[in-house]
Amino acid sequence: AVCCNDHCVCFSCGQTLKKCPTCRTKMANNVKYPVVLDNILYEIPRKCEFSEHCKEFMLGPELKEHMKICLYRLISCKILSCSWKGEFKTLYEHVKTNHQDLLIENGNVTFTDFSVDE
Secondary structure (H helix, E strand, C coil): CEECCCCECCHHHHHHCCECCCCCCEEECCCCCCHHHHHHHHCCCEECCCCCCCCCEECHHHHHHHHHHCCCCEEECCCCCCCCEEEHHHHHHHHHHHCHHHEEEECCEEEECCCCCC
16 A cells, blocks of 8 residues: 555555554555556566576666567467477577578578468
8 A cells, every 4th residue: 555645555554554654644545556666666676587597687677678689588480380489599490490491591691481381
């Protein structure tokens, strides 16, 4: 629970308190999850959601961006008839092993046409 000045108390205390123990203003019991807690939690460093393999540890804004490009994020194969799911970093090996005919390799650059369904 949170008071009108954004002071927080635990849920069980919020159920019984009429006034904030810090500033004595009215408790706003209709607030289920104080926005101020979101702001605080957003500024605490956290592990990547794919932390079983990824060792990144960063603040909320950076973590949100990292999650979009994490090598360990889970993805599905883009070939419609393929049901493979795995970590992004293993996608190339999957395509190379299972969809070799769709790879075009030119020196150090590899292309694939995911728009083609087998």
